[in-house]
Amino acid sequence: LFWKAWESSFKETTILRSFEATVLSPLNLEVILKRFTNTTPDDPDSRCGGSSVSISSTLDWRKINRLIHSAVKDKATKEAKKLSLLLHSISVQNQLLLHEVKGLREALLNKNKRQKHSKPLDLQQRKEYHGGAVVWSPRKFREARVCQTVKEHEEKEQQLQKAESAKLKKAAQVYKLKMDQEKRA
Incomplete structure (x- = not known):
C-alpha cells in the first residue's frame, strides 16, 4: 500500500x-x-486585461514600476528616477493611509458595539429600614421606574424652557437693536 x-x-x-x-x-x-493578489470586478486590471490603469484603484508598487518601465524609454535619466521615487513614495503613503483608515473604522465599530450602561434605579428605602437584606417587590421597581421617567421628563422640559428663554432674550436684543437703529435714522 x-x-x-x-x-x-x-x-x-x-x-x-x-x-x-x-x-x-x-x-x-x-x-x-x-x-x-485579489482580483475583483472593481479592479481595472481584471476588466481590461491589465492594459489601462485607474487612478482611483489601489495599485501596488510592482504594477506602478512595470507601468513606468513600459512608458519611459530611457530609465537611467534623472527625471525617470525622480518619477519612480515619487510614485513609490505616493504608493507607500497611500497604503499607509488605507491601513490607518481600516484601523479607524475597526475602532469605530468596536466603540459602537459597546453597550451603554444604564443608570441604577433609585430605590428609596423606608424610614423604618434598620439594615439587613432587602427584597424589592415588582411594585417598588415599577414605582422607581415611573419616578425615573418623571425626573427625566422634567429635566427635558427644563432644558426646553431654558432654550426658549434664551431664544426670547436673543429676539428681544434683536428687537432692541432695530428700535435703536430706527431712532437714529
Missing part, C-alpha cells in the same frame, strides 16, 4: 510541478504573487 502511493506521487512531473508552484525551480515570482 505504501509503495503504491509512493510510486504514484513521486513522479518526475509531479516533483517539477511542485517546484514550479513554490518558485524553486524556474525563478518566477509572479506565480506566488498571483495567489495573494
Whole structure:
C-alpha cells in the first residue's frame, strides 16, 4: 500500500510541478504573487486585461514600476528616477493611509458595539429600614421606574424652557437693536 502511493506521487512531473508552484525551480515570482493578489470586478486590471490603469484603484508598487518601465524609454535619466521615487513614495503613503483608515473604522465599530450602561434605579428605602437584606417587590421597581421617567421628563422640559428663554432674550436684543437703529435714522 505504501509503495503504491509512493510510486504514484513521486513522479518526475509531479516533483517539477511542485517546484514550479513554490518558485524553486524556474525563478518566477509572479506565480506566488498571483495567489495573494485579489482580483475583483472593481479592479481595472481584471476588466481590461491589465492594459489601462485607474487612478482611483489601489495599485501596488510592482504594477506602478512595470507601468513606468513600459512608458519611459530611457530609465537611467534623472527625471525617470525622480518619477519612480515619487510614485513609490505616493504608493507607500497611500497604503499607509488605507491601513490607518481600516484601523479607524475597526475602532469605530468596536466603540459602537459597546453597550451603554444604564443608570441604577433609585430605590428609596423606608424610614423604618434598620439594615439587613432587602427584597424589592415588582411594585417598588415599577414605582422607581415611573419616578425615573418623571425626573427625566422634567429635566427635558427644563432644558426646553431654558432654550426658549434664551431664544426670547436673543429676539428681544434683536428687537432692541432695530428700535435703536430706527431712532437714529
